[in-house]
Amino acid sequence: MLLGVLLGLVVLTAGYAGYRTVVGHSTSATVLGYEVRDDRHVVIRFEVRHDRDEDARCEVVAYGKDHLTVGHHALHLPRSLASPARISATVTTTARAVAIQVTGCAP
Numbered sequence: 001m002l003l004g005v006l007l008g009l010v011v012l013t014a015g016y017a018g019y020r021t022v023v024g025h026s027t028s029a030t031v032l033g034y035e036v037r038d039d040r041h042v043v044i045r046f047e048v049r050h051d052r053d054e055d056a057r058c059e060v061v062a063y064g065k066d067h068l069t070v071g072h073h074a075l076h077l078p079r080s081l082a083s084p085a086r087i088s089a090t091v092t093t094t095a096r097a098v099a100i101q102v103t104g105c106a107p
Helices: 002-022
Strands: 027-038 041-050 056-063 069-077 085-092 099-106
Touching: 027 099, 041 056, 041 069, 041 099, 056 085, 069 085
Parallel strands: none
Antiparallel strands: 027 041, 041 085, 056 069, 056 099
């Protein structure tokens, strides 16, 4: 009986933690534009909206003409950053980029 109660508490705690991770936090990014500087660099401009009670992390991926990844950049956004915030980041690439996107932002 006690084992069942403990197991139930563990399941409820894990469920709540998962819920808070997915639903309890709101972080989103909107790409405003990008500029290919040369064969090895692309600059992305995007706006981030985030909960100001936690730091956030955004992942940016640049793609080449063959649709393969040619660059990747992770940005740490401190909780003190205004929301919404306009961000500009330079991504170093292995070949000329033809497209870039923010693949995700999360706390």
